[in-house]
Amino acid sequence: MNVVVAIKKVVDTSEAADVVEVDAAGKDISKAGLVSRLNDWDGYALEEGLRWREKLGGTATALTVGPRDWDDVLRTALAMGADAAVRVDEDAASMDCRSVARILATAIGKLPHDLVLFGAQSEDFGSAQLGPMVAQMLGLPHATLVVGLDVNDDRVHVSREIEGGARELYTLTLPALLTIQTGLNRPRYVSFSRIKRAREKEIGVTTLHELGLSSADLVPSVTLERLELTPAGRRAMLISGNPEEAAGALATLLKESGVI
């Protein structure tokens, strides 16, 4: 079975919350001093794709659309065990999702694919649009927010997460596209020596031109006008003081309002 996993690189803001700033152009956050890495959701998608490839044979290809310094997330994928890595050499940061989906769909169309996996969303803009868009462009059945899957001959049984802790079950005929939710596996640790060995491996680089795409195929339908920091504590009354004092003041407030 041939698996393609679409991945992206994001800046890690999980621990750096209080140092996030908007950049001078007002179109993205300032990435200086922040570490970039594989999108969290994509790690789960890669792990799942690799497990099925290891079980059923075939190839696993990691795919991204990004500038040259995105090669490192492809190398992570290779170090995890992907057989091949392809990068469409294009900085897609300012493109809308439909254009990026168009590029990915074209690239996936040229790769052997029985199972196409995406992370359910990205950690940065998190719009969760790419997977289903690509599925529609390629005419593949799809399911999003997948928290369990089982490949069986030419079918994949999936469990997708819906509201309130419930799940929806579907059976899709391969080739199919799934977007993967966190938590359905534990992405493997990639040791430094594996990463080093992956540096020797080749990354297939292709261009929009080679894919037969031109700017006419990539007309944006929605444009980012500006980005601004979320105002701090817009609603909450913030209690100040050292931990002891703040805790004391809060406990008193809770008592006064009758909740304790």
Add this chain to the structure above:
Amino acid sequence: MSLADYRYRDLIHRCFRCGYCKFPTSYLDVNNCPAYARYRLESYSTGGRLWLIRAWLNDEMEWTDHLAEIVFSCATCKNCTEQCPLPFSQDIVNMIVAARCEMVERGLMPAAVQQFLENVQRHGNPYGAPRSKRAEWFQGTDVEQYDGQEYLYYVGCVGSYDTRARETARTLAHVLKRGGVSFGVLGDRESCDGNDVAKLGEEGLFESLAEENIEQFKELGVTKVVTLSPHAYNAMRNDYPSLNGTFEVFHYTQLLNELIKKGTLDLSRGFDARVTYHDPCFLGRWNGEYEAPRAALRAVPGIELVEMERSRADTLCCGGGGGNFYTDFLGGSEDSPARIRIRQARDSGAQVVAVACPNCMTMLEDAAKAERLDESLSIRDVSEIVASALE
């Protein structure tokens, strides 16, 4: 991998589980190996672990999360090395580390270890904190960036990020200044020293960290390094030379002791307390330095230095070694080594426990709170005691 490829294949079968690693003197004293003290199961002692490792390498048992947790719960404190009567005693902890290397290479490890290593890979520290915050601890002080001073003051991850350890890092900087030492720090250019990364079995990452540090030290013209943490001291003194990084490395207690001997620190204000000193494993057993911190404490007027029943080569680890200060496989019980240790400190009659390692500091402070001994027993770093005594 099979046993045939294992680095210690010719040695590991020679442990016949005599039990000296857990009961060196008396069957009544279970508190020798920190992991054994915590779990009281043979599998958590070094001998038991070696048998399990051998079985795993021989395909006689499956890898499981539980096996991994047992293998990674060793604090690499080397107490067993001291107690083991067999000729390969110096290698028994290395045998465990070598098994961890195998697990890491195959991506088989407890989640907490994975998180530790991923954080170090990405951020250069186990907390996953941004590199930019590595310089926060000395903001607003007169500590300078390293620029050709005599010493590089290497603070390490715990000293740079942990709230309590930052205080110690600042206090030590203050004491060094008062002692007229010419030093600078790397601030946000500093990265993990890799000691615990190596002990967790990530050799490739350790080498990469060490090589980057060595390259940076050389570029900056560093010849002498003074470390806050015994962990960094151990890596830089024992492991960096084989990677072409030979520097004069000091643990800060050694430097303080020299300054005191030379009389450059005036300690006449004194420190009136009964103090006991807790040996950090990576200063004591790993590097044989038991005397410098004690000499520094003895030099402070007013200190009555008392020893715990277990001290020097026989000390009980706080349980924070080998990455356990972060992964915490030994916590959560009154049999946690830090809590046993703090009770031993109480029994010595001391009012203050002097520590010389930021990991021990946080482990023992938490343990003192858990034991409700934090009012009668305070945990102070040797540098903090010296600072209080400065006139």
Add this chain to the structure above:
Amino acid sequence: MGDILVVAEHRGGQLAAVSLEMLSKGRELANHCGGQVAAVVIGKDADRYARRLAQHADTVVVVDHHGLEDSPAEPSQRVLSSIVSERKPKLVLMGHTSFAMDLAPALAVELGAALATDCLDVSARDGVFRVTTAPYNGKVRAVYAFAPSDIIIVTGRAGSFPVEQAQGQGDIEVLEYDVEQDGQRKVFEGYVEPEASDVDIAQAKVVVSVGRGIKDSDKLELAEELASALGGVVACSRPIVDYGWLPAGRQVGQSGKTVTPKLYVALGISGAFQHVVGLTGAKMIVAVNKDPHAPIFGVADYGIVGDLFEVVPALTQKVRELKA
């Protein structure tokens, strides 16, 4: 400015609250810029929701679809694509739900429509539609503008748009679509309902909830102690369940439970919308987080910016003292 079409969702005989929110927003936009508001509801016996929807909408289109009880994305996409192609609304609104996440991007591609997802606001001024989203887990706000010519599809975040009182009586049209599943390439097999949990967080009066900021499963004790001092239970955000530190039944949020306690304490929870959407029924929300920009402070009543490992033990202590 053209008409607005709102896609209403339902499951288990319940109309989704977010559908009424989006309908209210649609009504507001239409009042402001002109145009009609239509609501579409798809599924077997979907007519039971028609009158409720007609209070807000000028027209309600009921697609009584015999294949399925509820409204999974497949085959709603084909129904909607044919309705949108026929009626040509300018704007299609739906909640940003698991249903819409499956459906909206595929529908947008099929129709050649422009799409924005997970929006906190939608506006129309001088012929330009704009939306606001919350990228980077809510740390920033982004404003997007749509090109004027396209059909626009917007999915809106639950809880972002208040439901207005409305007493309208729109027309109700019932359409019969008897759609086969798509060549059997995607077959709906049914639902799995959540397992009963050890502790029922949905009924608890006090909920102490932990997020990624707790760092370590052993530190859950801090939350347990605070919960016990407050007489409540411990719940969590999604990562804690992903890590396996608490069972899925303790999760609050979109894919977890909705809670309605008199006090909700959020410890080390940044306040991603997927979490916050589960606590709209909480009477009082208190948050402890080291990041003053954490979105949780946007929904909390009281907040402490600080290290939870220091604040929580102190708070537990003070609560015990005050209760004693």
